[in-house]
Amino acid sequence: MNWFVVHFAQIVFYCLAACVVAGAVGVIAFRNPVNAALSLLGTFLAVAGLFILMHAEFLAAVQILVYAGGVMVLFLFVIMLVKVRTLPNEPQYLGRLVPAAVGLGGLLAVLVGVGLWAAAHGSPADAAALHQVQGLPLGNTEAVGWNLYRDYLLPFEVVSIVLLVAMIGAIVMGRKEKEGSA
Amino acid sequence: MITATHYLMLSLVLFILGVVGMVVRRNFITVLMCVELILNAANINFIAFSRQLGDLTGQVFAVFVITIAAAEAAIGLGIIVALVRLKQTVNLDQVNVMEG
Numbered sequence: 001m002n003w004f005v006v007h008f009a010q011i012v013f014y015c016l017a018a019c020v021v022a023g024a025v026g027v028i029a030f031r032n033p034v035n036a037a038l039s040l041l042g043t044f045l046a047v048a049g050l051f052i053l054m055h056a057e058f059l060a061a062v063q064i065l066v067y068a069g070g071v072m073v074l075f076l077f078v079i080m081l082v083k084v085r086t087l088p089n090e091p092q093y094l095g096r097l098v099p100a101a102v103g104l105g106g107l108l109a110v111l112v113g114v115g116l117w118a119a120a121h122g123s124p125a126d127a128a129a130l131h132q133v134q135g136l137p138l139g140n141t142e143a144v145g146w147n148l149y150r151d152y153l154l155p156f157e158v159v160s161i162v163l164l165v166a167m168i169g170a171i172v173m174g175r176k177e178k179e180g181s182a
Numbered sequence: 183m184i185t186a187t188h189y190l191m192l193s194l195v196l197f198i199l200g201v202v203g204m205v206v207r208r209n210f211i212t213v214l215m216c217v218e219l220i221l222n223a224a225n226i227n228f229i230a231f232s233r234q235l236g237d238l239t240g241q242v243f244a245v246f247v248i249t250i251a252a253a254e255a256a257i258g259l260g261i262i263v264a265l266v267r268l269k270q271t272v273n274l275d276q277v278n279v280m281e282g
Contacts (some may be wrong), residue, residue: 017192020192027219028202028212040219056233059245066251067251074255075214075259079211083248108185144241156246170257171260173264
């Protein structure tokens with residue numbers, strides 16, 4: 001029992017990591033897009049759990065609201081809308097798997113090396129700073145909001161314009177074209 | 183003790199899986215999902231470094247990444263709807279001309 005309490009964070013991390021990887025494998029392995037989308041949902045939820053484990057509670061909530069709530073509904077809606085299963089079947093491209101595996105395996109090795117180097121030269125963690133506003137112990141949401149609206153107000157506004165443009169673009173591309181206007 | 187390296191390795195695996203999916207799969211919807219996987223890997227990195235350094239900037243930028251991901255999903259799915267209306271396919275190999 002004591003072992004369980006001591007290693008609780010590790011156990012949670014490895015369970016969530018297994019869910020993340022299994023979900024990602026499911027996304028690229030399922031041939032039915034609905035199964036892939038639900039697999040992606042599992043990945044999103046496990047990543048939200050990892051955010052909580054990393055003291056980013058606000059982002060965990062945003063992850064669930066935006067990804068699981070918004071993006072996933074959008075994906076499923078479009079999958080239902082275009083009736084993918086009635087479309088001609090996608091050919092298999094296992095021949096691409098070998099060059100992909102070689103190239104990405106090399107990339108993986110390089111990045112693991114960089115990661116190990118960074119871990120050897122990293123500074124110690126200070127989780128308390130993630131819940132403070134100017135030294136006051138407040139919540140993570142207050143701390144993120146303080147940073148977002150004080151130091152990063154201009155990028156925040158630019159991102160809101162990007163969202164507006166994306167919304168208009170999605171509406172323009174999604175509507176039916178009138179006769180002769182194209 | 184779970185260090186930032188653990189999170190970096192996990193995000194690395196997630197990123198590689200996303201890239202493999204983009205290379206191997208030809209279904210446009212699946213490719214968009216793989217983009218989401220890659221952006222999630224980037225977010226894990228941001229927040230792992232935020233925790234490691236005790237600095238909230240990583241979390242702020244993760245908020246921006248989530249916003250851009252939502253915009254990207256909306257645009258991409260709009261393209262899929264227009265594509266299916268035009269060509270009745272979501273296979274990327276059959277989409278090889280720019281003009282309708």
